[in-house]
Amino acid sequence: MIHLIPSHRNRPSDDPIFSLHREATARKAKGDRIINATIGVLLDDEGALAVLPTAARVVHETKVDDWAAYAPIAGHPAFLQAVQNDLLGGEPRLRATSIAVATPGGSGALRHAIVNFLEAGQALLTTSYFWAPYSTLADEAERKVATFSMFTSDGKLDLDALDQAVATQIQDQGRVLLFINDPCHNPTGYSMHRDEWKALVARLLPHAERAPLTLLVDVAYAAYSAGPPWDHLPELVPLLGKAGLLFAWSASKTFTHYGLRVGALVACIPEEKERAATDNALSYSSRGTWSNCNAGGLRAITQLLTDPALKAAADAEREVTRKLLAHRVNIFNELAHAKNLRYPRYDGGFFVSVFTDEAAEKAARMRDRGVYVVPIRGALRVGLCAVAEQDIPALVDALATT
Ligand SMILES: Cc1ncc(COP(=O)(O)O)c(C=O)c1O
Numbered sequence: 298m299i300h301l302i303p304s305h306r307n308r309p310s311d312d313p314i315f316s317l318h319r320e321a322t323a324r325k326a327k328g329d330r331i332i333n334a335t336i337g338v339l340l341d342d343e344g345a346l347a348v349l350p351t352a353a354r355v356v357h358e359t360k361v362d363d364w365a366a367y368a369p370i371a372g373h374p375a376f377l378q379a380v381q382n383d384l385l386g387g388e389p390r391l392r393a394t395s396i397a398v399a400t401p402g403g404s405g406a407l408r409h410a411i412v413n414f415l416e417a418g419q420a421l422l423t424t425s426y427f428w429a430p431y432s433t434l435a436d437e438a439e440r441k442v443a444t445f446s447m448f449t450s451d452g453k454l455d456l457d458a459l460d461q462a463v464a465t466q467i468q469d470q471g472r473v474l475l476f477i478n479d480p481c482h483n484p485t486g487y488s489m490h491r492d493e494w495k496a497l498v499a500r501l502l503p504h505a506e507r508a509p510l511t512l513l514v515d516v517a518y519a520a521y522s523a524g525p526p527w528d529h530l531p532e533l534v535p536l537l538g539k540a541g542l543l544f545a546w547s548a549s550k551t552f553t554h555y556g557l558r559v560g561a562l563v564a565c566i567p568e569e570k571e572r573a574a575t576d577n578a579l580s581y582s583s584r585g586t587w588s589n590c591n592a593g594g595l596r597a598i599t600q601l602l603t604d605p606a607l608k609a610a611a612d613a614e615r616e617v618t619r620k621l622l623a624h625r626v627n628i629f630n631e632l633a634h635a636k637n638l639r640y641p642r643y644d645g646g647f648f649v650s651v652f653t654d655e656a657a658e659k660a661a662r663m664r665d666r667g668v669y670v671v672p673i674r675g676a677l678r679v680g681l682c683a684v685a686e687q688d689i690p691a692l693v694d695a696l697a698t699t
Contacts, residue, residue, distance in 0.1 A: 312429075312430075312433075313429075313671070314335055314336065314337075314429070314671055315336075317335045317669055317671060318333065318335045318336045318669075320664075320669070321333035321335060321669040324667070329667055330667050331667045331668075331669065332667065332668045332669065332684060332688045332691060332692050332695070333669045333683060333684075334668070334669060334670050334671075334679045334680045334681065334683055334684050334692060335669045335670065335671050335680055335683070336680055336682075336683050337483070337647055337648070337680055337682065337683075338555055338682065338683060339550070339553060339618055339621075339622060339647065339682045339683070340682065340683045340684075340685070341621065341685075342621075342685040342686050342687065343685070344685065346553070347553060347618050347621065348553045348554075349552055349553045349611050349614040349615055349618070350614060351601070351607055351610040351611045351614055352552040352553060352554055352597070352601055352611055352614075353554075355597045355600050355601055355607060356554065356557065356593070356594070356597045359593045359596050359597045359600075360596075363592060363593045363596040364592060364593030365592075366592050367589050367592060368399065368589045368590050368591070368592035368595050369589065370580050370583050370584050370588065370589050371397075371398045371399060371576075371579070371580045371583060372397070372398060372399025372561065372589075372590055372595055373399075373592075373595050373596065373599060375599050375603070376399060376561075376595045376596075376598065376599040377396075377397040377398070377399065377561065379598075379599050379602035379603050380397055380546050380561045380563065380602070381395045381396075381397050381563055382602070383546075383602050384516070384527070384544055384546055384563055385527075385530065385544075385563070385565075387527050387530060388527070388530035388531060388533075388534070390531075390534045390537065391530060391533065391534065391537070391542070391565045394537060394565045394566055394567045394572070395563055395564065395565050395566075396563070396564050396566065396572055396575065396576045396579075397546075397561045397562065397563045397564070398561065398562050398576070398579040398580060398582075398583060399559070399560070399561050399583075399589075399590045399595055400560045400561055400562055400583070400590065401558040401559075401560065401587055401590055401591070402547050402548075402549050402555075402558050402559065402560040403515060403516075403517045403545045403546065403547030403549065403560045404430065404434065404560070405558075405560055405562075405586075405587065405590075406543075406544075406545035406546065406547070406560050406561060406562035407430075407431065407434050407476070407513070407515065407545050408434050408437075408438065408586070409562045409579055409582045409583070410474065410476075410511075410513050410543050410545065410562060411434055411435055411438050411440050411474070412438050412440075412582060413575075413578050413579065413582060414472075414474045414509075414511045414513075414541060414543070415440050415472065415474050416470075416472075417438075417439045417440065418439065418440070418441075419440055419441070419470045419472065419474075420435070420440065420441035420442055420443040420466070420470065421435055421440060421441075421442055421443070421474045421475070421476055422442075422443050422444070422445065422462055422463065422466055422473055422474065422475045422476070423442060423443075423444055423445075423475070423476040423477070423478075424444060424445065424447040424454075424477070424478075424482070424485075425444040425445065425446050425447045425674075426447050426482070426484055426485045426650060426673065426674075426675075426676065427442070427444065427476070427478070427484075428478060428483045428484065428515075429673075431476060443462065443466065444462070445458040445459045445461070445462035446458040447485070447487075448487075448641060452641055452642060453493065454487070454489060454493050454497065456493075456496055456497060456500050459475075459497070459500060460500050460504075463475070463500075463501065463504045463510070464504065467504060467507055467508040467510075471508055471509075472508055472509045472510070472511075473504065473508065473509070473510040473511065474511045474513065474541075475501070475510070475511070475512050475513065476513050476515055477489075477497075477512065477513070477514055477515065478514075478515040478517065478518075479514060479515075479516070480516075480518060480519060480521075480522035480523075480526055480645070480646065481518035481519070481521050481522055481645055481646025481647065481648075482518075482646070483517070483518065483646075483647065483648050484648045484649075484650045484671070484673055484676070484678040485640075485641045485643075485648070485649065485650045485676075486640070486641060486642075486643035486645075486646050486648055486649035486650065487641040487642055487643070488522055488523065488524075488642070488644060488645060488646065489529070491528055491529045491532060494529040494532040494533070495529075495532045498532055498533060498535055498536055501536065501540055502535060502536070502539060502540070505536070505539045505540035506539070509541065510540045510541065511540060511541030511542070511543060512533075512536060512540055512541065512542055512543070513543040513544070513545060514533075514542075514543070514544050514545070515544075515545045516544055516545065516546055516547070517545065517547045517549065517550055518550055518646050518647060519551070520550060520551045520615055520619065521550065521619050521622055521645055521646050521647065522645050522646070523623065523626075523644040523645035533565075536565075537565060537567050538567045538568065541564070541566075542564070542565040542566075543562060543563065543564050543565075544562070544563040544564075545560065545562060546560055546561045546562075546563055547559075547560040548560060548594075548598045550647070551615070552598060552601060552611065552615075553615075553618065554594075554597075554598075557591060557594040557597070557598070558590070558591050558594060559590065559591060559594040559595060559597075559598045562579060564579070619645075622645070622646075622647070622681065622682060623645055624686065625681045625684065625686055625689060626643060626644065626645055626646075626649075626681060628686060628689045629643070629649065629679075629681055629689055629692075629693065630643060632689065632690060632693040633651070633693050633696070633697075636693060636694075636696075636697035637697075638651050638693070638696055638697060639651065639652040639653075640652060640676075647680060647681065647682035648678055648679065648680050648681065648682070649678075649679050649681060650673065650676035650677065650678050650679070651676060651677050651679060651696050652675060652676050653675070653676060653677055654675070656672035656673060656674065656675065656676055656677055657672045659672070659677060659699055660672035660677055662699045663677075663695050663696070663699045666695055666699060668691070668692060668695040668696075668699075670696070677696065679692070679696070
């Protein structure tokens with residue numbers, strides 16, 4: 298007798314990216330020459346995890362009681378304030394309306410958004426290229442994913458396609474939850490310019506008059522953007538009170554502590570009653586899933602965000618890692634342009650996607666050459682975050698000639 302419920306019996310056994318990573322790692326251990334561009338963590342040029350030393354030290358020095366005690370269900374108030382200040386401190390009009398709840402990484406924030414801003418059976422809307430776990434998170438919560446074609450023929454965000462998709466969703470399900478991962482979009486590497494944000498908001502506002510529409514900005518990679526990551530926030534202000542505005546904040550990449558599982562969902566809500574109801578709903582969701590977050594992790598990240606000396610040290614160290622990645626991005630761009638690879642504007646971030654009509658076949662052939670990338674629909678995702686500078690020429694060559 299099979300005891301598992303029928304709808305869960307055919308779950309895939311492993312995340313495909315982790316399986317590829319495992320295979321690449323096993324071959325490397327056997328002595329094969331392998332370039333592994335599958336995984337979403339920043340490695341230094343020797344292949345070791347790039348960890349901010351100050352973050353590691355603060356985590357290490359966090360007291361036993363801070364690890365052992367339960368955190369409040371919504372997270373320590375000091376943590377919630379620190380995250381909101383980090384994210385919205387430069388835009389007081391958003392900060393004045395914001396609330397937050399602690400989550401296990403950005404993933405937890407996405408999960409809470411899905412269950413609180415969509416009814417069961419409804420679909421979140423996102424770009425046609427998107428981080429695959431959006432689907433898993435939606436599926437697990439009995440929601441779905443709908444997409445709009447991400448790019449115009451000249452490589453800009455396709456706002457006409459977005460407009461149409463939003464209208465369709467309003468017609469079909471009477472509400473919209475739009476996920477935009479920016480800057481440093483995973484998997485394409487695209488970062489929107491400020492004028493694109495302005496145009497996107499202008500497209501959303503008329504729809505927001507017709508039905509509840511919530512924009513969630515997934516800022517998991519903000520710390521690695523080429524320019525100041527929060528410059529576009531003023532463009533989001535017109536949404537206040539008209540559309541829902543959420544941010545999925547994550548300490549994973551920001552502090553190079555992926556396993557600490559610290560994140561937050563931040564919501565900007567001017568109306569007091571709605572703000573309180575949302576705050577309650579988010580805490581309720583926490584209680585009903587993971588109960589409360591990693592107490593020591595929240596404490597450590599709070600220290601890193603609020604202690605002036607620690608913050609300055611972590612910021613300086615992060616700048617070194619950001620530059621390490623930016624240097625790889627420059628080399629990739631130079632070589633990839635010379636080989637006429639087709640990919641979106643890429644000026645920073647962990648990933649880029651190279652367009653191809655035969656992603657699965659090409660990725661398999663590249664694997665035979667010892668180069669691991671992730672096949673996705675219409676492209677190959679390349680995690681430059683994990684590729685040493687000296688391997689980039691061979692990587693680009695494999696992408697161009699396999
Ligand atoms: C696009 C995107 N959003 C959110 C996350 C969340 O990461 P975490 O849950 O580790 O904070 C990731 C991690 O890879 C990501 O790629």
